[in-house]
Amino acid sequence: MSESGTQGRKMNLAQIRAFLEDHFPQIGPGNDLIVEAVGSMTARLRLAQQEKHLRPGGTISGPSMFALADVAIYIAILGEIGVGDDPAKVPMSPGARTVTTNININFLRRPIARDLIADAKLMRVGRRLAVGEAWLHSEGSDEPVAHAVGTYAIPAEISADVPFMIALH
Amino acid sequence: MSESGTQGRKMNLAQIRAFLEDHFPQIGPGNDLIVEAVGSMTARLRLAQQEKHLRPGGTISGPSMFALADVAIYIAILGEIGVGDDPAKVPMSPGARTVTTNININFLRRPIARDLIADAKLMRVGRRLAVGEAWLHSEGSDEPVAHAVGTYAIPAEISADVPFMIALH
Amino acid sequence: MSESGTQGRKMNLAQIRAFLEDHFPQIGPGNDLIVEAVGSMTARLRLAQQEKHLRPGGTISGPSMFALADVAIYIAILGEIGVGDDPAKVPMSPGARTVTTNININFLRRPIARDLIADAKLMRVGRRLAVGEAWLHSEGSDEPVAHAVGTYAIPAEISADVPFMIALH
Amino acid sequence: MSESGTQGRKMNLAQIRAFLEDHFPQIGPGNDLIVEAVGSMTARLRLAQQEKHLRPGGTISGPSMFALADVAIYIAILGEIGVGDDPAKVPMSPGARTVTTNININFLRRPIARDLIADAKLMRVGRRLAVGEAWLHSEGSDEPVAHAVGTYAIPAEISADVPFMIALH
Structure with a gap:
């Protein structure tokens, strides 16, 4: 999970954070989803616990866990396939336009009202499909609170100018 | 999907709406998830499209679709199993404490920036597990934008006083 | 589910049966999986109950149900995308090389020792991915015994001669 | 994955093998599914490659991989919850009657015609539900060919004499 390798x-x-700041403000700085590390086929994200994630009883909502897992796997894919070198073409790059096609998530334990960490690991990155998993646990605990497996469609390169379409769910 | 049968x-x-208003303010009146109908093994919910659900490009976010599908299936279960007749025991009833254990969601098409409708239908309601599906489509369109299948654990009746634990993710 | 439309x-x-007979003898005539009907985005298959599908207690095994659901969704896709008109190129056609990438199956009830019917319905057929569901029920009963959702990767056309690779799991 | 711990x-x-021999002949000795090791929350199984598992092209069929993953997770659960000490009550024990309720399987790579190994690891064993994953790879290779996550329902203890019902899918 280090920057080596x-x-x-x-x-x-740094490149991923800059990309998110420019293109996905909902994940970028100041937001609740923080990219903490990327490595070979991996990514670690943090959901900074906020009032809006909570349900009565002090547990973190299912959709918040879903979002954390989904974005964590997507970031791991982004680290592998990138968004190209031409800033003008970034929004049309396969990396920027990759979309979630399927997620299967198991809720294992009720998370406490603390930051959640997601460790994503890719199982396979093909030319057109990538599959990865994410384990979620509360900060300071080893026990998983949720596990997700997701499939992502990687679009082909686009040569012509196409209307800007953003990738992430 | 009618109230008959x-x-x-x-x-x-009416009973479901009253229950949600009291116990799940995040789903109740004034919120973005609206229970439109319940029927035998079914429920229809609406996600009233708001700025916060959108992604750049004007599409509705994956976590918003996940939440809509999850709650729709839960409401269909609630219609079947209820929360008992004793108001004091509602929070401890199996219906109120039912939790999502697994959701598998397929994203089929990019939804437009319009209200989303979820039609949930239960496949099976056992004593301890319920399984259901939800089809999501944009208002005014028949094409599904997402499909989810979920499994829910129905806890046993509790006789003693236990600490209040809220059910829904 | 008719041949019209x-x-x-x-x-x-007839074309699907001929294709299976030539290329997938394990599904073709004399075998236990029988294609009964194909329609617009749909297919109906039968698992002719045999001793080898049974578990002690007289119930049909999970892998047999998995196989029935998987093949039923594949056949519905095949009806939509075909295998081309040139017999020499059939094995290399996208239809023949379509593969299952993900299946999520819920076992709802214990099937009795009777033929199983699968009704497959496609949710979406894209250029590169198709998603469909299959409902399984015992012959003579309406109650579903299992439900599956599957994603299938449709390969691109191949121009050059490539080694024969068979499609179906 | 050792016998320690x-x-x-x-x-x-040894106890698991004896149980399978008595109650699940389709998994027991002489069959194609071999339990190689059990450990704390884990199990390793082998699918001894046979002609009947193959598809044209020399790849192992999807249903064979599904069966291997399903049984591997079940065996890991069995190691944790057991079948009780009274031989007469084994068939009615929760362990013997545990059933698969959901499996989500991703096919990652085409397996070669060689033995397949499944490494199962449980995510959670509750009183009534257990969730686990299985990674499948060809013998002699580290690359996963498939990954499955499954949910299993653990029935309650039965006091009275009930008709024998077999557990495994």
């Missing part, structure tokens, strides 16, 4: 990977932590 | 069902639309 | 579809029941 | 576990490898 970047062979083959296309984006490092 | 309530044989076997334990809660009608 | 073939607009857009590429193969009818 | 049996604290809490209820059955060791």
Whole structure:
């Protein structure tokens, strides 16, 4: 999960953060989802616990856990496939336009009202499909609170100018 | 999907709305998730499209779709199993403490920036597990934008006083 | 589920059966999986109950149900995308090389020792991915015994001669 | 994955093999599914490659992989919850009557015609539900060919004499 071993990977932590700040403000700085590390086929994200994530009883909501897992797997894919070198073409790059097609999530334990950590690990990155998993646990605990497996469609390169379409769910 | 055919069902639309208002303010009146109908093994919910659900490009976020599907299936279960007749025991009733254990969601098409409708239908309601599906489509369109299947654990009756634990993710 | 309404579809029941006989003997005539009908975005298959499908207690095994659901969704896709018109190129056609990438199956009730019917219905057929569901029930009963949702990858056309690779799991 | 660390576990490898031989002949000795190891919350199984598992092209069929993953997770659960001490009550024990309720399987790579190994690891064993995953790889390779996550329902103890019902899918 370190920054070493970047062979083959296309984006490092700083590049991913810059991309998110520009293109996905809902994940970027100041938001509740924080990219903490990327590595070979992996990513670690934090959900900074906020009032809006909570349900009565002090537990973190299912949709918040879903979002954390989904974005964590997507960031791991982004690290592998990148968004290209031409800033003008970033929004149309396969990395920026990758979309979630399927997620299967198991809720294992009720999380406490604390930051949640997601460790994503890719199982396979093909030319057109990537599959990965994410384990979620509360900060300071080893017990998983949820586990998700997701499939992502990687679009083909686009040569022509196409209308900007954003990727992430 | 009508209110008729309530044989076997334990809660009608008005009772479900009252329960949500009291116990799940995040789903109740004034919120973005609206229970429109309940029927035998079914429920229809609406996600009233708001700025916060949108992603750049004007599409509705994955977590918003996940939440809509999850709650729709839960409401269909609630209609079947109810929360009992004793107001004091409602929070401890199996219906109120039912939790999502697994959801598998497929994202089929990019939804437009319009209200989303979820039609939930239960496949099976056992004593301890219920399984249901939800089809999501944009208002005014027949094409599904997402499909989810979920499993829910129904806890046993509690005789003693236990600490209040809220059910829904 | 009739043979009418073939607009857009590429193969009818007779063509599918001929293709299976030639290329998937494990599904073809004399075998236990029988294609009973194909329609617009749909297929109906039968698992002819045999001793080898049974578990002690007289119930049909999970892998047998999995196989029935998987093949039923695949056949519905095949009806939509076909295998082309050139017999020499059939094995390399996208339809013949379509593969299952994900299946999520819920076991709802214990099937009795009788033929199982699968009704498959596609949710979406894209250029590269198709998603469909299958409902399984025992012959003579309406109650579903299992429900599956599957994602299938449709390969691109191949121009050059490539080694023969078979499609179906 | 060793036999050490049996604290809490209820059955060791020899006990599991004896149970399977008596109650699940389709998994027992002489069959194609071999339990190689059990450990704390884990199990390793082998699918001894046979002609009947193959598809044209020399790849192992999806249903064979599904069966291997399903049984591997079940065996890991069995190691944890056991089948009790009274031989007469084994068939009615919760362990023997545990059933698969949901499996989500991703096919990652085409397996070669060689033995398949499944490494199952439980995520959670509750009183009534257990959730686990299984990674499948070809013997002699580290690359996963499939990954499955499954949910299993653990029935309550039965006091009275009930008709024998077999557990495994």
